[in-house]
Amino acid sequence: MAERPPLDRPAPDGHGGGFSRRSFLKGASSVIAAGGVAARSLEAGMTEGAEAAGAGAPVISGETEITLDINGAARKLRAEPRTTLLSALRVRLPEPLTGTKEVCDRGNCGACTVIVDGRPVYSCLQLAVDLQDKRITTVEGLGSPEDMSPVQAAFCRHDALMCGFCTPGFVMATTACLDKHGTPSEATVRHELSGNLCRCGTYPHIFEAAQTAAKSRAGGGLR
């Protein structure tokens, strides 16, 4: 799971904190992260809310409602400063988007790759509160099973997956690469997909899929 809800702190509307320019806020109380080595101490180690904000700087203290631009739609959710974009997508959204996968949760594997303002990033390394003025695209924003994007269709055609868990991340990284280069060389594709790992070893098919998708996009049907 991306994020364990704080056990001792329900989020009563408007009480846990808020987006403000106030100079003094008492925010969250302590929190126990439930189980597992994956529990981030960033989340586990919450202590009493900090005092005093910077001179007029935007401050978020405790849980607050934020709005993210996801796949072209404004989506409201409640988030804390520690909430990653990954957990915002998978857990915090009222209607979660679970296409983005959580694997390593530490910026290594690429399974959680999304596109923010045109660049591929690891959603596990982004704070959701930091992205309120950014355009976020997830795999759900590319296409649907009935109406796949050229990259998604090419992954199917080339059998570019086995277990499929890394696939959404690879599809996003490939989409970003083609958005940037049009018809990239294989060397460019390899370089730009090097932040994504596939433990099943489907790389050759992924690289073929990227080439096919590039051609299909060049021939129209851009998405």
Added chain:
Amino acid sequence: MTEWIRPPSLDEALAARREHPDFMLLAGGTDLMVGAIARPAPVGVIDLFGLPELSGVSRDPAGGLRLGAGTTFAALLTDDAVRTELPALWAAAREVGALQIQARATLGGNIGTSSPVGDSLPVLLALDAEVEVASSRGTRRLAYDEFCTGYRTHALGGDELIVAVHFPADIGRRVQAWRKVGTRRAQSISKVMFAASVERGADGTVTLARLAFGAVREQPIRALAGEQCLAGETPDAALAEAVAAAVLTDIAPIDDVRSTADYRRTVAGRLARRFVLSLA
């Protein structure tokens, strides 16, 4: 982490820094968010990502390049001046993590983290970079080898921020080199990094030599014995062997999860030798 502050300007960032000395600075978050698993959680974060006054490449009055501390490695890669005048830094930027990391990771963040395996740091030593820091009291500039003081430590004051990195005006004249050795080409933490720059006289002698390594000591270092061996000489195969031997007296690698001291010594010597051979 209960509090998050994103200052809209440098002045407000410095004010926030003064008022919250216990808050962690988040430049791009690619290290902080990972390290969060192993470290006590910060009470709060001052988020500097995208702060306009810290971003971008410009020319300072002395004619050197000034790189904003908040400039991402992705942005450095698209800058023509960086590519042509600081090819060693450009090459390092291309090998920091992978694209997803380069989109967020910043030069200033690398400096602030001050890890012995920070990819850009040997380049700063090899290119005589200076770090510009600011506080409400004013700004100051320190050579990078004065700024970095040890294992993950540096000379940044509690109320200061790293705002820029400066390079000498004539840096583009130097022959520059960069090499990173890791388990795989992308997304690996380095076992050994090597950065170098030299200037040469009309007769081919090396008139200025800078050799720097990462991951072979508790902090990024210049290989001073290696530099002394190289300076004033004309590169050839014998000199390459001599420099390779000399740098081994500069480094003190350890065995750790990523590699062994023996391997690091072997690789460091070879990197130095190949660099000198490339000049022959």
